[in-house]
Amino acid sequence: MGTHVIKMPDIGEGIAEVELAQWHVKVGDLVVEDQVLADVMTDKAMVDIPSPVHGKVISLGGQPGEVMAVGSILISIEVEGAGNLKASDQLVKEPAAIKEAAPASAAPKVEAAPVLESKPAAACRPAPQAPVARDADERPLASPAVRKHALDLGIQLRLVQGSGPAGRILHEDLDAYLAQGTQNARSGSAPSGYAERHDEEQIPVIGMRRKIAQxxxxxxxxxxxxxxxxxxxxxxxxxxxxxxxxxxxxxxxxxxxxxxxxxxxxxxxxxxxxxxxxxxxxxxxxxxxxxxxxxxxxxxxxxxxxxxxxxxxxxxxxxxxxxxxxxxxxxxxxxxxxxxxxxxxxxxxxxxxxxxxxxxxxxxxxxxxxxxxxxxxxxxxxxxxxxxxxxxxxxxxxxxxxxxxxxxxxxxxxxxxxxxxxxxxxxxx
Missing domain, CATH: 3.30.559.10 (Chloramphenicol acetyltransferase-like domain)
Structure with missing residues (x-):
């Protein structure tokens, strides 16, 4: 096994720094060639960064909102064969990548994914889920359509349990979350519409929102x-x-x-x-x-x-x-x-x-x-x-x-x- 390092690409137009807008993968994910790994933001557009290889993500080189230099390490992937990791790459590895990369001896055992059998649609629908506790700045995986649906329903995605690949939130998960809320209301556990609220949510200004603000x-x-x-x-x-x-x-x-x-x-x-x-x-x-x-x-x-x-x-x-x-x-x-x-x-x-x-x-x-x-x-x-x-x-x-x-x-x-x-x-x- 070897390591394939993907560096922040030269987007062109003399740009020396690029903002990391969003990750589409996390450490431990299995990725395939051409799968989108991350979105990066220039002054003019959002750019997808695809994977050139098959393998498993072993480290991420930054956090969403971080401004990274062109040529810095974006992500490291474990691949079959020798990979492309060089000694110079080890020396310039980003701090975030060092923090997230675990020693080989401490790596958890990765079990093979189970084979999915064909089931009726009703059997495949997620069961009602209780709210999930995520950090305020954590951005769960979801498609734009799901995000729009959640916005229309007044649902905070960070509270929803995702049943898709890598924890991606699906439309069915929104239905399950609403169903759980309905059950709570019937049991009398739902808060009153006049109850005091003390919750807060901190939203980092990153990506396109940061560019618009600037x-x-x-x-x-x-x-x-x-x-x-x-x-x-x-x-x-x-x-x-x-x-x-x-x-x-x-x-x-x-x-x-x-x-x-x-x-x-x-x-x-x-x-x-x-x-x-x-x-x-x-x-x-x-x-x-x-x-x-x-x-x-x-x-x-x-x-x-x-x-x-x-x-x-x-x-x-x-x-x-x-x-x-x-x-x-x-x-x-x-x-x-x-x-x-x-x-x-x-x-x-x-x-x-x-x-x-x-x-x-x-x-x-x-x-x-x-x-x-x-x-x-x-x-x-x-x-x-x-x-x-x-x-x-x-x-x-x-x-x-x-x-x-x-x-x-x-x-x-x-x-x-x-x-x-x-x-x-x-x-x-």
């Missing part, structure tokens, strides 16, 4: 934010969208409002090039871009990501819609490439139906403008002396006052308003 703090400290809100009558553009979906939806795909907003940005920016810009405040240089690369803020399981619709100025409504959908899916599944998450020149952010009345979006540095979309509501409006019901929506946008003057910002948003209220003008060259 970028938001940097943006508010470095840029001179100011916000501008404009009310827009979107009745006409919504009627156009419904018409196009009825006529072409089956063959070209359904359109949301976002492609129309992207088109409005493209057209309006022709008269406001100072807003389609990036500001390097260290070099004191403003770069105005002819290409319109629109960042579309997208919520994922790991936090807010901003995939980029490149060259929006050259895309039709359906082309923009397809690209927005593709990028959103990639971001939410963690499959977005690094170059798909960088290079935007202006950002569009929307909470959809949860958009509220007004928001104050934070700039996506080094950009100088971000356009926030609020929800659409039907309201009575007075038009030509008559009270009519119209679909109204606010645009809540923020600008970097170091680069964009208030008058220019207001005129820019009002130009978008005019384009959306007279949607035929979106396509007049």
């Amino acid at each position: 970028r938001m703090q940097e943006a508010t400290q470095r840029a001179a934010h100011f916000s501008y809100v404009e009310e827009i009558d979107v009745t006409a553009v919504e009627e156009l969208r419904a018409h196009l979906n009825e006529k072409h939806g089956a063959t070209r795909g359904k359109l949301t409002l976002l492609p129309f907003l992207v088109r409005a940005l493209v057209v309006a920016l022709r008269d406001f090039p100072q807003i389609n810009a990036r500001y390097d405040d260290e070099a004191q240089v403003i770069t105005r871009h002819g290409a319109v690369h629109v960042g579309v803020a997208t919520q994922s399981d790991v936090g807010l990501m901003v995939p980029v619709v490149r060259h929006a100025e050259a895309r039709s409504l359906w082309d923009s819609a397809a690209e927005i959908a593709r990028l959103a899916t990639a971001a939410r599944s963690g499959k977005a490439a690094r170059d798909e998450l960088s290079g935007s020149t202006i950002t569009l952010t929307s909470l959809g139906a949860l958009g509220g009345i007004v928001s104050t979006p934070v700039l996506n540095l080094p950009e100088v403008a971000i356009v926030g979309v609020n929800k659409i509501v039907e309201r009575p409006m007075v038009i030509k002396g008559q009270v009519v019901i119209r679909k109204m929506m606010n645009l809540s946008s923020s600008f970097d006052h170091r680069v964009v003057d208030g008058m220019d910002a207001a005129l820019f948003i009002q130009a978008i308003r005019g384009l959306l209220e007279q949607p035929a003008s979106l396509f007049v060259e």
Whole structure:
């Protein structure tokens, strides 16, 4: 038997340090080739680290949230044959790896996994489990779908016993946990809804959440934010969208409002090039871009990501819609490439139906403008002396006052308003 050492890879782009975001294995696990071992985080994307070998994990080189140098030992795996461990690797082994690697004499005996027999689905369902005691900073194994299901049910995953491989929590485990809670309620052991609570939970700020926190703090400290809100009558553009979906939806795909907003940005920016810009405040240089690369803020399981619709100025409504959908899916599944998450020149952010009345979006540095979309509501409006019901929506946008003057910002948003209220003008060259 030998040891195969996997080092923190060179992600590229001159990155010297990478944050270890999450382990998918633990010491003692058997792994196979191409199995994902860990997630690491750069400034731009989450990257999977797969195993190049079959074997058993014997040590981990760091803890989630730890920033590790490229080339440092990430994980050691016991393999058949000689492995690739060198004397130099022994000298630079990480402290966490030393702590977790047990002497060979003290290693527990590993029994062969039992052969699973085919059983009816009901027989395979986990029995109700009592809450599990885990440390507050321990992140149990679970798929994004299970995490979302637990969030919807109001269940803390660290209290759930996992029945999957390596203790992974499954949907059935959530059902078993709820069943246990039901039994407690019937027996009178469930706490009252008015009982005092003294529990606390400490959540380390690591991975994507740390990156988001750093970028938001940097943006508010470095840029001179100011916000501008404009009310827009979107009745006409919504009627156009419904018409196009009825006529072409089956063959070209359904359109949301976002492609129309992207088109409005493209057209309006022709008269406001100072807003389609990036500001390097260290070099004191403003770069105005002819290409319109629109960042579309997208919520994922790991936090807010901003995939980029490149060259929006050259895309039709359906082309923009397809690209927005593709990028959103990639971001939410963690499959977005690094170059798909960088290079935007202006950002569009929307909470959809949860958009509220007004928001104050934070700039996506080094950009100088971000356009926030609020929800659409039907309201009575007075038009030509008559009270009519119209679909109204606010645009809540923020600008970097170091680069964009208030008058220019207001005129820019009002130009978008005019384009959306007279949607035929979106396509007049």
